[in-house]
Amino acid sequence: MHWINATAIFIMIGSGWKIYNDDILFSFLRFPDAIVIGKWAQYGLQWHFFGMWIFVLNGIAYLCYGIVSGRFWQKLFPISPREVFVTVGEALRFRLRHDDLTHYNAVQKALYLGVMAVGVLIVISGLALWKPVQFSELANLFGSFQNIRLVHFLCMTAIVAFIVVHVTLALLVPQSLLAMLTGGPPIDNARDAAPSAAAPIVPEIKPIPEIPTVPNIETSH
């Protein structure tokens, strides 16, 4: 589901930028032709109205699975604002750990929940943008047609910002990529019972001895 979503998001953002260029919202922003999908406006539109099906159907399947299986509840809750602040502080000092791939830290929880909410809002605003007359009750909630475009655009911006952070961090913790392909390791229920006691969010940092530039692979086998 993740990779189907990644493909759909890639299509939606690239073609969305092409569509945006036809009537820009901000005078300082026009996306370069090299990074948009579709040479002509109609191609951008064709991709957008093709990608929307993948994004929406996959998204619905994902949300249903997450809710029915209890996965969201298990992995994303509880979430405390205090933990979020602590984790943000650690991240800014480059002291963040990702020792156990099955446990999300507070910032991860907040970001994943946030990006899901944005994903839902981008679909709702997209629907209002596509059908402002058929779904005029929905479209009216946004005030004006240009407001719908603005909300749709800002959701895109939030998703792009999320992707930049998400991809950067995933590349920094390569093991997570393997987990994304295989479904990840089983979740240890014992730790779920008392996450704060059993797994301190930020383990104490021990002084690090001499760091070899390349880790000695031989000794690890």
Place this chain on the structure above:
Amino acid sequence: MTIRPRTPSLFRPRKPIDQGVLTENRKLIDDINRRGLLRGAVSLGALTILTGCDVSEVDSVQKALRAVSSWNDGVQNAIFRANHLAPTFSPSRVMKPPRFNAYYPIEDVKPVYGATWTLELGGRIEDKRPWRAQQLYALPEQEIIIRHVCVEGWDYIGQWSGPNLRDFLQRVGADLTAKYVYFICADDYTESVDMPTALHPQTILATKYAGEVIGDPFGYPLRLRTSTKLGYKNAKWIKAIEVSNDFRETYWSERGFNWYAGI
């Protein structure tokens, strides 16, 4: 705290992944620094540049994309609410003059000479006698103040009036069970709408804008104005109307834009 029973993914391996690799590479992970972040960001940027080439024009890709576009025509037809009215606005919000849209710039508009102009009728219509401008302008008028939405993303509020299309089609004995209504324009533009749209209460053959005869760039002497379609579906400088059951591509649909183009 009670934990819900675990329902693992089908794709999840039975054995836990060895997290030893994290311990072994602890030093490397600890060594992650700003430089690494920067390097990652740069390679991410490089990846996006690779998308510069356009596969949309490849025949098979274009065929698939157009198939999805046709499928979307059907979806839009299915969700169309025949008697649902588009929002209307007060005259104070009307933009004067309206915004121009066509497949060429406003300077290239070739005005239609109203005195000799006639509206031809064809296809599944009983009374095919052509109409002159003064006959059409004498028909009862309906006024609608509606939003014009362009496929490019801009919009404005316009005040249009003229004969209701459903009334006109009934008057000339058109087959209202046919599928499509075609519009052939003086500038060789062609457009068509599905019958439910043609019969929608807010679909008119506009002859006036903001109470005055439409200006040349906006479709004088006769244009279509419907509240349920994107701007380009609203044919201007109409010179013939045809009712038909056969689907033919129109100016923009031939060029890859969505045919139904409902809003």
